[in-house]
Amino acid sequence: MSDRDKDALLRQLGEAVRRMGAQSVLSGAAMARHVGLHPTDLEVLDLVFLRETVTAGELAAATGLTSGSVTALIDRLERRGYVTRRRDAADRRRVLISVVRAATAPIEAAYEPRRIAMQALWSSFDDQTLQGVTDFLARSTELLARCTRDLATPAPAVSDTTEPR
Incomplete structure (x- = not known):
């Protein structure tokens, strides 16, 4: 493949990823409604679901939210019965957050038609392609997580170097 062809393919990939990202956000918002x-509460609930047990600090790092915002979010999810908090037996200072599967069952049911349709689509690809896509998504997701953490760090103040008039 020529450099020009590779550049064109990388542009197409970038645009496809952007479209998928935008559609994912819009689809997630529709599901949340x-x-x-x-x-944000639904996405964080999914993060807790995927990790099984997580700390508030880990959620703050993953989301870029402040610790206060994460605490308020966890409070909302706990009031709705979606998550529980418990002290870490190994380190009593840490609080572990876990999903209440019985409470999330209706949400899982709402996602079931999408899961079935995606499974059918993904099953149409050969194993090598699926391995490549899985690697691409895992590495891209980790990169986005690092970018999220970087954005959570306040940017340095910009000094005004213009002279007063």
């Missing part, structure tokens, strides 16, 4: 949650 459907299940009566704020989109």
